[in-house]
Amino acid sequence: MATPTELGRTRYTQVASVIRSVVQQVQVLWKGMSPTTVEDDLEGAAGAAIVAAVAQGQLTVADAAQAYIAAQMAAQGGTALAEATLVAAAFAGVAPDGGPLETLMFLPAIGVRRRLAAGMGADEAMLGGLADMARYASTAVADAARSADQVGMAANRSCVAYVRVVRLPACARCIILSGQMYRYSEGFLRHPNCDCQTLPLRENEWPNVPTPQQLFERMPQREQRRVFGVTGARAIGEGADVAQVVNARRGMSRPGASTTTEGVTRRGLYGRRMRRAGGGFASYPGQRYSRSTTPRLTPDAIFRQASGRGEQLELLRRYGYIV
Template sequence: MATPTELGQSRYMQVTATIRAIMQRIQQIWRGSSAASIEDDLFGEAGAAIADAVVEGQLSVADAAQAYIAAQMAAQGGAALAEATLVASAFAGIAPDGGPLETLLFLPAIGVRRRLAAGMSPEEAMIGGLADMARYASTSISDTARSADQVAMAAHPNCVAYMRVVRLPACARCIILAGQIYPHSEGFLRHPNCDCQTLPLRENEWPGVATPEQLIEGMSERERRRVFTVAGARALEAGADPGQVVNARRGMDVAHIYGRRLQVTHEGATRRAVYGRSRDRAGDRMDRFAGQRFGEATSMRYSRSRNVPRLLPEEIFRVAEGRDHELRLLRRYGYIV
């Protein structure tokens, strides 16, 4: 049987391999576009093909989450059987901030136009736009994998916590969090292009995971200066605490809804989606609204739940009072069945 560390490495490789495969497809699609027509291209067939590719990647990593967590629990001596089944489709089509994925994937067109206005050549502007697209696409897939892993953790009664695993190259904000253990329901701090991983735990102990000090020791002097700045690298060499050197981000922006700061999404809340269907059966009012495709309204053919916004998984973990409450909310919002 594979060890927990080996299982974590396999999950990491599965997610990164998925991202690489999707990025190869996106690059091929991008080559057929030009700076002069980029808005029309991303609003049309090219944009739809890119969005479909990213959704496919999201479905792939989400679908593998429950098997991964089950294998980890079995490797640690716990029961592999979960209390609920994860719904992979509930994680697809949603951007990391909870907005529509297609709107996020249209932003590179705006970036191309801004680069042209700044005097870049069309070739340079398109290279920059592709870099933007790669960042948005890869972050969306990575974030989906982490979110699905945490939901699968909640469905396993033996899983009590997770540890953050950081692999070089990494930024300073991630390095100082390496090896930290969090309750299974605590939100995962991340940034664009973050590929850090959650490793589920039965106990508050995980040997063999690199600490911030070990990661820093394994970096070259040039890499330490790039990540921590010259002054920060000098402070670390003098024995400074990495956590004091780096101003790590604590938390993310959220919306004010119902008098509370909640992270929500309207994605997946239509009558055709898992969550939307459940709310429709429950008798919620459904409002007609114009669909959004790459930031522009399409028609009024969609109906969406009016009374109950859809909470993101990390927000469910933040507000839930115990595991039973987590499972009820995850079921209510369509992430598990």
């Protein structure tokens, strides 16, 4: 049987592979766009194809989450059986802030327009827009994977915590959080393009995860200086605490949105459930379909608000993340 560390590495590789595939698809689609028509392109077929590629990536990583949690719990001597089944589709089509993925994927067009207005050349402006698009797409898929993993942890009572796993190359902000352990329901600190992952734990014990100091020692000297700065790298090398050299929370955040508009139309995943339950719907200007008048909480909001695992599971069911 694979060890927890090996299982975590496999999960990381799977998510990273999906992200690479999505970014490659985005790059191909972006090359067919023009700086003079980028807004129309992203509102048209090219934009729809990009959103579809990212949403499919989110669906793929979310679909593998529950099997990953089950394997981790079994490897640690717990039960692989969960109390509920994760709904992978609930994590697709949603931006990290809980808004529609379409809105996030349009932002690079605004970036291109701003670069052009600042006097940047067309090729350079489009290159910057592609970098924005790749960052947004990568973050959306990675966040979907982490969110699905966390819901999977909640659905399995064997899981009580998770530890943050950082893999090199990594930034200073992530390195100093390596090996930190959190309750299974505590939000994951991340920044755009963050590829750190959760390693679920059955018991409150440290797995074989490198400490910040160990990660620093594994880095080539040039990489140490790039990540921590020349003076910071020198200070750490002379014995300074890594966490004291770096501000732990600079640029880091937890997914903070309380509600999401994804799936709230009559045809949406959550909307269909509300319709069966007799919930109300209303039409809004510019919207093709009426939307549920009952806001849909995000998983992160549920974990923040619920008083215990029982209430978490109840709310996760109510809002369509598990069945």
